Amino acid sequence: MRPLSLRLIGFRSYADATIDFRHHRLVVISGDTGAGKTSILDGVSFALFGRTPELGGSKELLTLGATHGEVALTFVAGGRTWRVTRRYGRGAPEPAHLLEQLEGDEVVDRAIGATTVNEHVIELIGITFQAFTSAV
Numbered sequence: 001m002r003p004l005s006l007r008l009i010g011f012r013s014y015a016d017a018t019i020d021f022r023h024h025r026l027v028v029i030s031g032d033t034g035a036g037k038t039s040i041l042d043g044v045s046f047a048l049f050g051r052t053p054e055l056g057g058s059k060e061l062l063t064l065g066a067t068h069g070e071v072a073l074t075f076v077a078g079g080r081t082w083r084v085t086r087r088y089g090r091g092a093p094e095p096a097h098l099l100e101q102l103e104g105d106e107v108v109d110r111a112i113g114a115t116t117v118n119e120h121v122i123e124l125i126g127i128t129f130q131a132f133t134s135a136v
Contacts, residue, residue, distance in 0.1 A: 004021055004022050005020050006021070007019075008069075011046075011069045012039040043071050045129070047086055048073065048084060049129040062088075068087065068089030068091045070087045070092070071086050072086075082124060084117065097112065097118075098111070099117045
């Protein structure tokens with residue numbers, strides 16, 4: 001799996017941010033304490049698996065003052081481009097769990113629902129939540 005971009009809306013310290021990985025072969029996340037490094041990794045984890053290592057509840061993930069949030073990770077796996085989106089909080093638009101196969105900007109296939117998306121993501125990237133958090 002190769003991440004292409006990560007979009008964080010109302011996620012922890014990120015009101016609305018997009019991180020583009022497309023032009024980098026190697027990415028190092030560095031910064032001062034409290035700068036949001038762990039939030040980026042938690043965003044990737046939440047997008048892929050619908051949870052983070054410390055998640056007690058989705059309210060803890062919301063940016064202060066936000067009623068709902070969204071995390072979307074676009075990545076390449078198996079020679080195809082995918083976007084997994086997770087939405088949470090009161091008033092979050094449906095569907096809450098969405099996996100889309102992309103060709104360019106076109107959506108050519110999709111899966112909806114927590115169980116279905118989780119199973120597809122694990123199949124695509126070949127790693128479970130436990131293995132991911134252990135590696136990261």
